[in-house]
Amino acid sequence: MNKKIYDVIIVGGGVIGCSIARYLSRYKVNGLLIEKHSDVGEETSCANSAIVHSGYDPLPNTRKAYFNVKGNKMMEEVCKELHVPFIRNGSLTIGFNEEDRKTIENLFSRAKSNGVDARIVEKEELHEMEPSLNDECLCALYCKNSGIVSPFELTIGFMENAMDNGFELNLNEKVEKIIKNNELFEVITNKGEYLSKTLVNAAGLYSDEILSNLEKPSFKINARKGEYILLDHFNNDWCKHTLFMCPTKVGKGVLISPTTSFNYIIGPSNDSSSKEDTSTDTSTMSILKETAAKLIKNIPYSEVIRTFAGVRANPDNDDFIIEESKTNPGLFNVAGIMSPGLASSPAIGEYVSDLIKEKLKLEKNNNYKSKRKEVLSLNSLGIDKYNELVKKCPAYGHMICRCEKVSEGQIIDAIHRNCGAKTVKGVKKRLRAGFGKCQGSFCEEEVCKILARELNVPLSSILYKDEGSEVFKYKSKGNNYDE
């Protein structure tokens, strides 16, 4: 049987693979993205600081500096088109002594070289800008264009938009082998075999392993874990800016920042780890607390709702790898996308899609729609509009997650969109159901029932996340969930 030949196959559905798919869908392209998990954005792209860095930190003339500054500029428009939460809250990189002041002055010149709008603020102004700061905070580099974004919704938004424009997505499918067969790439997964004229390696932590199918990798990915503490939303004014410490050789250090849903994050740590290790431990939490205490006094740890960790994919050359392979033309490595990869994602997606457009001489897709269907947020509707909506469709009045105010109607919508939710975590990432104070203790069962009904599958098959994570695995006294 003749196999379909794709123009492009993307390996990896993190924010980078999904962004490339979105920008490629501006052209007439037969495209397929293959992701091993049950959803896009399940690895590094779902556990990070969520900062749209301004671009003062990367060394000038690096790919990190170029794509960060460009991505930051693009982010506002992209988030409007995709209905993704984004706030330009500004960042303050804080100095505590004269040595830090020197670092801040260096960062200021670096910001200027990178084309970033920045200025140094002194103690009085700094404490007016951020009243919760510790008295020892002496001066800061202020970058007003720094922002915060929802990394979950950005990744999903890119992929949904790509699918709305005809791109295909295969989930739960792991790429196991790749062979170059004449001019074509043969991609062999645990579920099938595909042929493609070009291949994008956007496999994050595993991009060196993916490349080794075709050639000896010229880079190695080193995993470094970052652990976080997450506070509930208790006061929208407690900390308005993203607060960084001065960077050191190993990274940007511990930060405190609001999120787009007005939670607060404290972290990350920076330790060598395995690629799979997303555990957290009490000794790292103590170090985070000790370091964060230098920035803000009396952090309300009674508001902690969870801890989590993400794993950085750090390449050994310390810069993004974004290039076509010389040994295997048509293979595009988009690897080692460490921080500021999230901030850079729209710029990387646009750039890589244009390389492929040139290679394959793709034509413009005249039916391309850059806008994604709106995602309803009850919090921003206002009471009159909400009442009208509930009259028309009572499911929007049936509250499932009370902590984050998410209704049955919204969950049904999230399931039936392109790149829709198929798991409990999928609903959580799209709507925040289960993200609140009770961490899903009250709503998880209801979410499972809605998923089972809408996907027309038995309740016992509903997963929290990937295969093997069935929520209702065992029957217990008195429950009769599987009819």
Ligand SMILES: Cc1cc2nc3c(=O)[nH]c(=O)nc-3n(C[C@H](O)[C@H](O)[C@H](O)COP(=O)(O)OP(=O)(O)OC[C@H]3O[C@@H](n4cnc5c(N)ncnc54)[C@H](O)[C@@H]3O)c2cc1C
């Ligand atoms: C602690 C931490 C803090 C960070 N903070 C920030 C920040 O504030 N701002 C910022 O800009 N950046 C930040 N980053 C960096 C940012 O998160 C990454 O740059 C970005 O998420 C990388 O996306 P990606 O698509 O390359 O990788 P990933 O999100 O890891 O995606 C790769 C995908 O490939 C899939 N895959 C791998 N192998 C296979 C296979 N064989 N078959 C099928 N699929 C496969 C994986 O399942 C995964 O979904 C941070 C990162 C960490 C860890």
